[in-house]
Amino acid sequence: MSILSGFLYPPPPSAIITAMTAISSGALVYFGLSEAWGKHLQYSKFWNAGSGPSGEQIRVSSRVGMLLLYTPALAAAAVAFAVPAVVADDRCRLLALALALHFFKRDFEVLFIHQYSGNMILDSVIPITLSYFTGTVCMIYAQYLTQGMPGPKLDLKVAGEVFFLVGITGNFYHHYLLSKLREKGDKTYKIPKGGLFGLVICPHYLFEIIIFIGFCLISQTLYSFLFALGTLWYLMGRSYATRRWYLSKFENFPKQVKALIPYVF
Template identity: 55%
Template sequence: MWPPFLYPPPASVYVAAMSAVSLMSMANAGLAELRGKHMAYSKFWHVVAAGAGGNTKQRGGGAVLSSRDGMLVAYAPALAAAAASFAVPGAVDGARAQVLAAALAAHFLKRVLEVLFVHRYSGSMPVDTAVTISTSYLLSTATMIYAQHLSRGLPDPPVDLLYPGVAVFAVGLAGNFYHHYLLSRLRADGGGGGGDKGYKIPRGGLFELVTCPHYLFEILGFFGFAMIAQTVYALAVATGTAAYLAGRSCATRRWYESKFDEFPARIKALVPFVL
C-alpha cells in the first residue's frame, strides 16, 4: 500500500531519477564524512595562499574564494530560484505549492543573511566546492517546486501534513539560526584551544548535549519541507540531508575530541542522549 502521507509519484522520469540520485548521493557523502573524506569547507579543510600578485590557490591547485563569498555563491542561486518561481505562470498554483516555495525562499534568505551579518570566517573555500554546493541546492530547490507542480491533479494524501510541516519548518529555522548565532559569538570571543586558532568547545543551547545542534535543526527544516510538500522527491532530499549531516556531525565530534582533551564524553554528535 502507498504511504497515506505522500502523493503518488508523478509520471516523470526526471523526478524519479532525481529522487534516487539525491538520496544516494547525500547518503554516500555522509559515509564519506565518517571515513574522513570531508567536503572542502569549514574546519576540515585548509587552503594555502600561493603565487605572485595575491593569487590564492587551494591545496592541490585551483582557485579559492573567501569563505564568505563561497557561501554566497552556494546559497544565492537557490534563493533566486525559489523567489522566481512566484513569477513563473502556473509554477506555484495552489496553497501547498505557494507555502513550499515561500518556505524554500525563507530558508535560503536566512542563509544569505547569516553569511552577510552573522557568521564569522577565517578561511577560504575552493571554487569547485562552492559551485558543487550551489548546483546541488539550486537543483534540489527547483526540482522540489517542479515535483509539487506535477502533483496538481493527483489524489491528495489522506493524511494532510501541510500545517504540521510549517510548524516543524519554523522550529528548524529558528533553532538553526539560534545555534549559528551562538557559534558566531564563540568566534567573536577570540581564538580557541586545541592548537587551532578561532575554535573553542561550543556552549549554550543544545551545544550542552550535542556537538552539532545546528545540523539537527537543519534536518528538522528539511523534513518540514517534506511534510509541506508530501512528495517522494522532498522526502528523498530530507532523508539524504539527514544522512549527510549525521555523518558530518560524527566527524565534527571526532574532531573536537582530537583537539580538546577536556571534551565532555556525555556530549553526543547530533541527537541528545542517542547519537
C-alpha cells in the same frame, strides 16, 4: 510503499523527477559516508582534514563561497513566484515560500552573522551549490506535477509549517551562538556552549534536518521525502566527523556530548 501512500502523493510520471530523485538521494548518501570516513568537503574546520593536495586548486573567500552555496537556490525559489501555476496552488506556494525563507536566512547569516577564518576550495563549493539548487528546483517542480492528483489521506501541511518554523528558529539561534564564540579577528576554535550545545555538538545540523522535514511535510512528495532522508544521512556523517574533530583537538571535550541527536547519536 502502501504505508508511504498514506501521506505521500503518487510519484509523478516524470523521467526528470525520477532520475533526479535517484541522483540527489545517492549523492547525499555518498557524501554522508565520505564525511564519516574522513574524506571531507574542504570548508570550515575540515579545511586540512581531507586527503590530497589542495595547493593548486581554486580558492574563494569563505564569505563568497558560502554565498555561492545558497544564492542560486534562493533565486530558484524566488523565480517560482513568477510562475502562475505555482502561485495558484496552496502547497506549491507554501513550499516555495519556505524554501525562499530558508535560503534568504542563510544568505543573511553569511553577510551579517557568521565569523570566518579562511577560504573555501571551489571544488567543494560546486557540489553543495548544485545539491541545494537542484533540490529546490525539483521539490517545487515535483509539487507542481501533483496538481490534479488525488491528495494524500493525511494532510500534513500545518505540521510541516510547525516543523519549518521550529527548525529555522533553532538553526538561526545556534548559528548566532557559534558566531559569538570568537571576537573579530580571532581564528581559534573553541568548544561551543549554550543552547543545545551541552547535549550535541551540532544542534544547528539537527535543526536543519527539522527544516527539511518541514519541507517534506509541506510538500508530501516522494522527492522531498527522499531528499530529507538524504539530508539526514549527510548531516549524520558531517556531525559524526565534527564530534571526532573536537575530540581530537580538545582534551577537555565533554564525552557525554553527542554528535547530532541528544543522548542517542
